[in-house]
Every structure is written in C-alpha cells, then in structure tokens.
Amino acid sequence: MKKKRLLYTALSIIFSTGLIFSVVLSMQHWKNATFNTIEIEFQHPDNQVLVVRPEVLPLIDDFLSAQPDSSALKTPTFLLETSLEALPYVADAQVYWNLNQSLVVNVVSKQAKAKVFMNDEPFLLTEAHELLPAPRQTPLDLPIITGVKDSANAAKAGLLLDEVIASPAFTFDGLAQMEVNASHVVLIPQGYAHHITANTGNELAGDLRKLSAFYAAKPTEELEEIKSIDLRYKNQVVSKTR
Incomplete structure (x- = not known):
C-alpha cells in the first residue's frame, strides 16, 4: 500500500509539472504570436x-506604422475600428487577429435609400436618414429627392419616401x-411620362390608395397618354392627357 501511495504521489507530481509546463509554453506562444x-x-x-479600398488603406497604414511591433495580443485594434467608423459611409468596422498570422479588417458600409439634390449639390440619404455628400465613385440607381433645404427636411422626406414606396402604387424600382x-x-414614376401631385401628412395614405385604384383601372396604353395626375381632391382623381 505504501508503494502504491508513493507511485500515485510521483505520478501526480509528474502530471502537475507537465500541466504547468504546458501552460507556460502556451502563454509564451500566444505572447510571441504576431x-x-x-x-x-x-x-x-x-x-x-x-x-472603397483607397479610402481605408491610409488609415490602416497610419495605424500600423504607429505600432511598435506586430504583436497580435498587444495591438490596440479598437483604435483602428474607431478610425474606420469615423469615415462617413462606414456603418461598422471590426479588426481582429484570426489566430493564423493575419490581421483581419472587416468594413461594413452604410446603405443609401435615395439621392438628394440640395443647392445644386448631390447627397445621399441613408437608411438611417443621414444626409451625406455623395461619393464620386458610386452612381447608384436610386429615387431622387428634390425640394429639401437642409438635413432635417431631408430626413422628413425620407419618411415620406418610405410611405410612398410601401404603397401598392409603387415599388422601390417604380419611383x-x-x-x-x-x-x-x-x-x-419610372416608366411613365406623367407626374403625380399628392397631399402630405395624414392625407398621403389615402391619396396613394386612390392612385393604386386608378392605375389598376387603366390599361397601359391610356397611362402612357396621361400628362399629370392630381390626387389632392377628395374622393376623386383628376388627370390630364397630352
């Protein structure tokens, strides 16, 4: 029995020593990882x-040049994330080490819902109703909003746009x-050469329902001959042909 206890004690010491040694090696390995x-x-x-890539590369280069080394665990990746998210069209940025000798930079861009022309300058209105200068590199096929004077007006126009394209009279591609x-x-609308005048505010929903019924009752040939449609009159649709 005494020999067995000594054997168990020796095995326990060997196992504990091996475990400690493995932990030390593992810690040293991750500490030196680059x-x-x-x-x-x-x-x-x-x-x-x-x-686009040319917009983010200078920020990444500046960040890396400011680091004393390429230590994977010591690199303050959150600083690069903050810099990238400060770019106007970046919605989210994640920077992380993939445990395989690479630093991964993942950039998620914002989404635009409309082009806005204000004071003869092009802007984009995002899904979050932010009004941002339109980037030069991206000609987007989006509805155009005019008549707004500032970012607050543009945000309100974005809400109107949501109501319009959600109606049966339009799809997102139809305006x-x-x-x-x-x-x-x-x-x-796209595809027709007429314009439609409607009320804003609480009356807009009813006007769009009238427009849907009007479109449904008219064949394509007649719609192509219409010059204008006015929905502002109660319980009626006034249209003019060419």
Missing part, C-alpha cells in the same frame, strides 16, 4: 459600393423622383 499579413474585407448591403413642397409632394 501577424504577418492584412486581410481587408468589405460588406456592401444591396451591392451599394459606398466604401424615379420625389419633389417635396410645403403642402404637397410631386411624384414621378
């Missing part, structure tokens, strides 16, 4: 390329332009 390559990934919702005025809105 990254040798940079992997840059982009995510573009709805295939809208609003953020070409929306001009916003104080008491009414002018809509120009």
Whole structure:
C-alpha cells in the first residue's frame, strides 16, 4: 500500500509539472504570436459600393506604422475600428487577429435609400436618414429627392419616401423622383411620362390608395397618354392627357 501511495504521489507530481509546463509554453506562444499579413474585407448591403479600398488603406497604414511591433495580443485594434467608423459611409468596422498570422479588417458600409439634390449639390440619404455628400465613385440607381433645404427636411422626406414606396402604387424600382413642397409632394414614376401631385401628412395614405385604384383601372396604353395626375381632391382623381 505504501508503494502504491508513493507511485500515485510521483505520478501526480509528474502530471502537475507537465500541466504547468504546458501552460507556460502556451502563454509564451500566444505572447510571441504576431501577424504577418492584412486581410481587408468589405460588406456592401444591396451591392451599394459606398466604401472603397483607397479610402481605408491610409488609415490602416497610419495605424500600423504607429505600432511598435506586430504583436497580435498587444495591438490596440479598437483604435483602428474607431478610425474606420469615423469615415462617413462606414456603418461598422471590426479588426481582429484570426489566430493564423493575419490581421483581419472587416468594413461594413452604410446603405443609401435615395439621392438628394440640395443647392445644386448631390447627397445621399441613408437608411438611417443621414444626409451625406455623395461619393464620386458610386452612381447608384436610386429615387431622387428634390425640394429639401437642409438635413432635417431631408430626413422628413425620407419618411415620406418610405410611405410612398410601401404603397401598392409603387415599388422601390417604380419611383424615379420625389419633389417635396410645403403642402404637397410631386411624384414621378419610372416608366411613365406623367407626374403625380399628392397631399402630405395624414392625407398621403389615402391619396396613394386612390392612385393604386386608378392605375389598376387603366390599361397601359391610356397611362402612357396621361400628362399629370392630381390626387389632392377628395374622393376623386383628376388627370390630364397630352
């Protein structure tokens, strides 16, 4: 029995020593781990390329040049994430070591819902109703909003746009332009050469229902001959032909 206890004690000491040695080696391994390559990934919702590689590369280069070494565990990746998210069209950025000698930079771009022309300058209105200068590299096929004077007006116009494209009369691809005025809105559909005048506010929903019924009752040939449609009158649709 005494020999067995001695054997168990010896095995226990050997096992504990081996475990401690393994932990020390593992800690030393991760402490010395470095990254040798940079992997840059982009995510573009709805295939809208609003953020391009030349915009992010200078930030990444400046960040890396400021680091004393390429230690994977000591690199303050959150600083690079903060810098990238400060770019106007970056919605989210994640920077992490992939445990395989690479530093991964993942950039998610914002999504635009409309082009806005204000003071003869092009802007984009994002899904979050931010008004941002339009990037030069991205000609997007989006509805155009005119008649707004500032970012607050643009955000309100974005809410009107949501209501318009959600109606049965339009799909997102079916609206070409929306001009916003104080008491009414002018809509120009894609595919037809007429414009539609409707009320804003609580009356807009009813006007869009009237428009849906009007479209459903008219054959394509007649719709092509219409010059204008006015929905502002109660219980009626006033249209003019060419």
